[in-house]
Amino acid sequence: MTQTRTYPIACPTCEASFDAELYESVNVQTDPDLREALLKNQLNQSVCPDCGFTFRVDKPLLYSDPANRLLVYWIPVPPDRLAEGEDLCNELIRELLAMLPEDLDSPEIQMVINRVELIERIFSAEAGLNPRIIEYIKYQIYTRNSDKVNLETHGLLLNTHDSTDKNLCFVLQNMETMKFEAMLHYPRETYEVFREMFADEEKSVDLLELFPGPYISARASLRE
Numbered sequence: 001m002t003q004t005r006t007y008p009i010a011c012p013t014c015e016a017s018f019d020a021e022l023y024e025s026v027n028v029q030t031d032p033d034l035r036e037a038l039l040k041n042q043l044n045q046s047v048c049p050d051c052g053f054t055f056r057v058d059k060p061l062l063y064s065d066p067a068n069r070l071l072v073y074w075i076p077v078p079p080d081r082l083a084e085g086e087d088l089c090n091e092l093i094r095e096l097l098a099m100l101p102e103d104l105d106s107p108e109i110q111m112v113i114n115r116v117e118l119i120e121r122i123f124s125a126e127a128g129l130n131p132r133i134i135e136y137i138k139y140q141i142y143t144r145n146s147d148k149v150n151l152e153t154h155g156l157l158l159n160t161h162d163s164t165d166k167n168l169c170f171v172l173q174n175m176e177t178m179k180f181e182a183m184l185h186y187p188r189e190t191y192e193v194f195r196e197m198f199a200d201e202e203k204s205v206d207l208l209e210l211f212p213g214p215y216i217s218a219r220a221s222l223r224e
């Protein structure tokens with residue numbers, strides 16, 4: 001269900017107004033090129049017909065990858081307006097579910113607030129990793145290594161590309177400059193221990209309570 005819509009937009013450089021066709025939702029199973037476009041930061045890019053300035057228009061986007069059971073709403077809000085973003089996301093989820101047949105076994109709809117978070121979720125799903133367990137690991141890192149990882153100033157992102165059979169690799173991101181500053185390695189064995197632990201029904205409730213969604217984030221949960 002790849003969908004586009006035409007929006008009136010204004011060029012941020014010369015202020016010329018024009019109509020742009022932007023993606024509302026992308027299904028990367030039917031349109032794999034759109035996954036590549038997103039990774040290259042070319043999705044929802046517009047070129048001003050007057051001055052030629054190229055820029056990305058940030059708007060809510062639904063990313064769907066049925067093969068990997070992934071449905072993510074990218075709601076571009078700043079971290080200090082997270083509650084607002086979650087309200088909007090819940091509204092969009094209600095609208096979406098109302099359109100789907102009731103017996104359809106659709107995956108949980110997650111929310112992210114920026115492209116980097118969306119890419120993290122895409123690679124995690126493609127690697128078969130559970131986002132709540134990944135956030136649980138981040139939760140452990142934040143609480144046990146608070147001397148090295150400052151929750152207020154830094155975020156953690158899973159880096160699947162540099163992860164190995166032995167270790168999961170996380171990058172430390174400075175939330176002010178958005179630059180990646182360091183890498184942390186976490187034993188994959190421990191991921192498996194958590195996965196088995198949370199397969200238990202009672203335990204899985206604890207994990208859901210910690211990260212109720214739609215925005216599943218250790219940092220957001222700890223900063224509440």
Ligand SMILES: [Zn+2]
Nearest residue numbers: 011014048051
């Ligand atoms: Zn322009």
